[in-house]
Amino acid sequence: MNLYITDLGAVSDGVTSNTAIINEAIEKVHAAGGGQVIVPPGTFFSGSIVLKDNVHLYMESGSKIFGSGDPADYPNGALVFANHADNIGVEGHGIIEITQPFDEAKRPNVIKMESCSNVTVRDVSLYDHGAAWVTLFSRCFNVTLDGIIIESRDCDNGDGLDFWGSTNVSISNCKIRAGDDAIGLKTGPDAACVNFMITNCVLNSNWAGVRI
Numbered sequence: 001m002n003l004y005i006t007d008l009g010a011v012s013d014g015v016t017s018n019t020a021i022i023n024e025a026i027e028k029v030h031a032a033g034g035g036q037v038i039v040p041p042g043t044f045f046s047g048s049i050v051l052k053d054n055v056h057l058y059m060e061s062g063s064k065i066f067g068s069g070d071p072a073d074y075p076n077g078a079l080v081f082a083n084h085a086d087n088i089g090v091e092g093h094g095i096i097e098i099t100q101p102f103d104e105a106k107r108p109n110v111i112k113m114e115s116c117s118n119v120t121v122r123d124v125s126l127y128d129h130g131a132a133w134v135t136l137f138s139r140c141f142n143v144t145l146d147g148i149i150i151e152s153r154d155c156d157n158g159d160g161l162d163f164w165g166s167t168n169v170s171i172s173n174c175k176i177r178a179g180d181d182a183i184g185l186k187t188g189p190d191a192a193c194v195n196f197m198i199t200n201c202v203l204n205s206n207w208a209g210v211r212i
Helices: 019-031
Strands: 002-004 012-016 037-038 042-046 055-059 063-067 078-083 086-091 094-100 109-114 117-122 125-128 135-138 142-146 147-150 161-164 167-172 175-178 183-186 194-199 202-205
Touching: 002 019, 012 086, 019 042, 019 055, 055 109, 078 094, 094 109, 109 125
Parallel strands: 002 037, 012 042, 037 055, 042 063, 055 086, 063 094, 078 109, 086 117, 094 125, 109 135, 117 142, 125 147, 135 161, 142 167, 147 175, 161 183, 167 194, 175 202
Antiparallel strands: none
16 A cells, blocks of 8 residues: 555645654554555655554655654654564655754654664665764664665764664665764674675764774
8 A cells, every 4th residue: 555645634834743644644554554655745844753564654756754853752762763563664765854953861863763674774865963863773683774865964973874783784875974973883782783784885974984
């Protein structure tokens, strides 16, 4: 099933909150067995979006999801979030952006996925001008990141792609300008990073290109 968020009433004025509508679209596609939730051209203001099994968020060229500046709009700590979801993705040639500054303890990620499998993020642009690490993949399995553009150079602790104890990860053809580590592989006593491949990426960083 493919569903445009505008079919459910989403408004692209950059001001009206579309959080509930985008999440409703995800629920409908998930309930139908999977498919794409499509964001058409325009700027759609939103808080946390929660992906479910077999749902891919597809950003058409000229589309933008513009993140709220209110920490209360991020109960999951991210603009795009998933937890224990399988076969999910964020794809297309649109932009996902957070521009508002946040207090240190309340900064959201642009994308955060926890304990997910078969994850694809492809061709999207992620802009972060005041949040935390742009992305965090925690305990994820089979992750493909391809053709992503990340801009977080003016953000303290603005890591581009961060991983905590994830396995089977391919990172290719990405362009990252990071205020901190461009790519960070992190681990804990029971969560190692295993089987990573990083190819054909351009990394610009205030700290490390690849930090392990």
